Amino acid sequence: MLSRTAENLFWMARYMERAESTARLLTMGQRMAILPGAHHREEWRSVVRATGAEHQFPEGKPVTESDVVSFLMLDLDNPSSIRSCLLKARANAKSARTMLTQDMWESLNEGWxxxxxxxxxxxxxxxxxxxxxxxxxxxxxxGAADSGQLRNEGHDFLRTGSALERAQMTLRLLDVKYYVLLPETEVIGGNRDHYQWTSVLYALSGARAYHHVYGGTYTPWQITDFLMLNTLFPRSVAFCYHELAHRLQRLAGWHDHSGPCHETIDRMVAELDALDSGEIFRRGLHETVQHGLMMTNRLGFEIAQTYHFG
Amino acid sequence: MPFHEMFEPDGSVRPCYDEVQQWVERTGIAGLNRRLDEAEAIFRRIGITFAVYGEGGDPERLIPFDLLPRIFTAQEWRLLDKGIRQRARALNAFLHDVYHRGEIVKAGIMPADIIYNNSAYLAEMADFTPPGKVYSHIVGIDIVRTGPEGFEVLEDNCRTPSGVSYMLENREIMTRMFPELFSQGLVAPVDDYPAELLKSLKEVAPPACKGDPVVVVLTPGSLNSAYYEHSFLADLMGVELVEPADLFVDEDRVWMKTTLGPKAVDVIYRRIDDEYLDPLVFRPDSLLGVPGIFSVYRNGGVTLASAPGSGIADDKAVYIYVPEMIRFYLGEKPILDNIRTWQCGKPDELAYVLEHLHELVAKEVHGSGGYGMLIGPKASKAEVEAYAERIRANPAEFIAQPTLDLSTVPTLGPASVVGRHADFRPYCLVGKQIRLVPGGLTRVALTEGSLVVNSSQGGGVKDTWVMQE
Structure with a gap:
């Protein structure tokens, strides 16, 4: 497969994931902004932080819902805005048109x-x-990709992009909200933090799933375990790492060749599998999340290198 | 009255259109117009669009689609088929000749000037013979109809004629929406075009090719106006769609960059102009090209389809001589006529043109797309005078043709079936064999009386049926 095509598929999947993540973040923002006693401005700021674009909003100046909707929904200068993501995903798709099924293309083309x-x-x-x-x-x-696309390397590049983006989204959300999960706030925060947690779970469409796994109680350990380590929840960091390992392994099989990205993902999986939530808190949730963000960035870079992206 | 392809002068329906007439009566004009919206929605969703440069508005536009098919009888097609193949052979023979001994010039049939001083002539191609002696692998011949028996060639397209995706998609839409029209199997299928194209391209693999030839389609990129067609053809042939940056030259071969490392390419169906192909040989400022590709081509490491320099055969000044080419190279009588053409570069013909400009169609020799032409009878006195001024300033750059009494084809109007002028472009494939699928692209001028069918100027497209025996 052409390297450019692989790159297009990889990024197309990332942009589509990102569009959904951004949409979910906006929902989270709205939920949190109507919480009793919530500090609206800071809630919207945390939404922007979770997209990694806080530098766009100078400290000290309140961030309003209007700012965020404009920035995350419509702003073409913001590479993570929904509009940017949909346009870029379509441009990638157009460039890799021959690797897409008609249904995949139509899903990207409709209402672009x-x-x-x-x-x-x-x-x-x-x-x-x-x-x-x-x-x-x-x-x-x-759905179109799942039900119609050939399971060749193109599909693996697509799923790799998607898993990487998803892992980063969960990590960024944890990075923004880690302080509400710190054990000491359990005592102080009470009601508000309960809502904060549920909002995070909603943003990752994991609220119901969480209950199935842990029942009705929210504790920082359980939420951390769920979002970082649960291997059944498809937006947990562990699940995404396993998916990345699987896809990269398949790619290595197609090519009969592995590169630095394969070593890195193996290391990431091994490191994460060795942790439990107690260990995460001993090391520091913030540090663990930061390390995850660094490793996923590095992995993205090494994938591009291994497969000769432009 | 121009010849109407559906109705006889007395209003009766020509037999080949019987079925369509019944369908129109059954569905009603309003019903058909509703279905038209549906068809456009499908086109839009599938993404069959073309880009229009520099006009603002929607960057990806739809070509207007007309629901009523244009029909050729089996007998009419037999004539067209022979004429088209004949012309494709002659044009390729001509290309081989002008890049070798130039016998047609030596024989005094064509003036040397028109060929060797033509900007479309590529001196770099001299003495090189492409695989199979094929230069133009896809010959698009624009044909107009003037009467029941009258077919005339408007122009030839030997480089990279576009529009074949519309031939296929128009049929696809028609069969999807109106399966009942095809249920009797009387319409010849066109859907094997991509397979035929691939066969033709594989037949011209270069000497360096070992085994099954690797074919690719080369596009300038996704912003090109015909990008949809490029990806569509690559898709249907099951070959890679590459951009210039995906290719590089090494050790006298052309390679594409893949996730597995470099892979050798044998045949390139390129949809990119000569001058942008190779910055080492042609335009040094071209950012599009693949440096070194032309040298690999000349050394037999890759085949380019069409061959660089093929444009000399579809030049408007050369067009005039195609009937002579057919006699000279093939020893045959031309089956399809040319339209009478006056060359303004010749003093006596110039005088005639200037005197009769108000009743002629005048064109720039190197123009295309319907731009820069004058339709005498439709132009104001001032427009005619201004155009005459341009011709006088540079006569050799202009030709003129009579305004033909072009046939009209049935077209769906808001309240009735109306007659509109149309042309027809079949796509003749040349490899070791010559192949022609029974059909082509009918472009129709949607404005009443208009003769300009170009999509950039309000033309539309419709399905074209060739009836089986």
């Missing part, structure tokens, strides 16, 4: 300019509908 016609006011007014629309687009795309 829809957000062009929205201004901030309208986007805010229709946010729930728009967010549902984005999620449906992404899920249709995923």
């Amino acid at each position: 300019r829809k957000l062009d016609s929205y201004d901030i006011a309208e986007a805010r007014a229709q946010m729930p509908t728009l967010i549902d629309w984005v999620k449906t687009r992404v899920m249709t795309f995923r």
Whole structure:
């Protein structure tokens, strides 16, 4: 397969994941902003932080819902905005058109300019509908890839991109919210933190899943265990690492060749498998999350290197 | 009255259109117009669009699609088929000749000037013979109809004629939406075009190729106006769609960069102009090209389809001589006529053109896409005068043709079936064999009376049926 095509598939999947993540973050922001006694401004700031773009909003100046909706939904200068992600995913798809099924292409092509016609006011007014629309687009795309795409290396590149993006999203969200999971805040925060946790779980569409695994109680250990280490929850860091290892291994099989990215993912999996939530808190949740972000970035770089991306 | 391809002058329906007439009556004009919206939605969703440069608005536009098919009888097609193949052979023979001994010039049939001083002539191709002696692997011949028996060639396209994806997609949409029309199996299928194209391309593999030839489609990129077609053809042939940056030259071969490392490429169906192919030979400022590719080509390491320099055969000044080429190279009588053409470069013909400009169609020799032409009878006096000024300033750059009484084809109007002018472009494939799928692209001028069918100027497309015996 052409290296450029592999790169396009990898990034197409990443952008589609990112579009969904951003949409979910906006929902989280809205949920948190209406919590009793919530500090609205800071909630919206944490949403922006979770996308890794906090530097766009100078300290000391309040971040409003309007700012965030504009920045995360519509702003073409923001590479993580939903509009940017959908446009870029489509551009990637167009460039790798021959590797996509008709259904995959149609899922990316349909309504690709829809957000062009929205201004901030309208986007805010229709946010729930728009967010549902984005999620449906992404899920249709995923479904089309799942049910129709040949299981050749192209599919593995697609899934690699998707797993990497997902791991980073969960890590970034933990990075932003780690302080509410610190054990001492359990005593202080009470009610508010309970909502904070559930909001994080909602943002990762894991609220129901969490209950199935841990029952009705929320504790920092359990939430950390769920988001970092649970191997059944498809947005946990461990699940994504395992998926990355699986996909990269398949790629190594296709090519009869492995590179630095294969060593790195093996190391990441081994490190994470050796942890439990107690160990994470002993080492520091923040440090563990930071390490994860560093390793996933490095992995992305090494994948590009191994497969001669442009 | 121009010849109407569906209705006789007395209003009765020509037999080959019987089925379509019944369908129109059954569905009703309003019903058909509703289905048209549906068809456009499908086109849009599939992404069959073309880009229009520099006009703003939607960067990816749809070509208007007309639901009513254009029909050729089996008998009409027999004539067209022979004529098209004949012309494709003659054009390739001509290309081989002008890049070798130039017998046609020596025989005094064509002036040397028109060939060797032509910007479309590529001196770098001299004395080189491409595999199978094939230069133009896909010959698109634009044909107009003037009467029941009258077919005339408007121009030839020997480089990279576009539009074949519309031939395939128009049929696809029609069969998807109106399966009942095809249920009797009377319409000749066109869907084996990609397979035929691949066969033709594999037949011209270069000497360096060992085993099954690796074919690729080379596109300038996803912003090109015909990108959809490039990806569509690559997809249907099951070959890689590459951009110039995916290719490089090493050890007298062309390689593509893959996740497995470099892979040798044998045949390149390139949809990129000569001048951008290789910055070492042609435009040094081209960012698109593959440095060194031309030298590999000349050394037999890769085949380029079409061959660089093929454009000399579809030059408008050369066009005039195609009937002579057919007699000279093939010893045959031309089956399809040319349109009478005056060359303004010749003093006596210039005088005629200037005198009759208001009743002629005048064109720039090197123009394309329907731009820069004058349709005398439709132009104002001032426009005609201004154009005459341009011709006088540079006569050799212009030709003129009579305004033909072009046939009209049935087209769906808001309230009735109306007649509109159309042309027809079949795609003749040349490898070791010559192949022609029964069909082509019918482009239709959607404005009443208009003769300009180019999509950039409001033309549309429709399905073209060749009836089986």
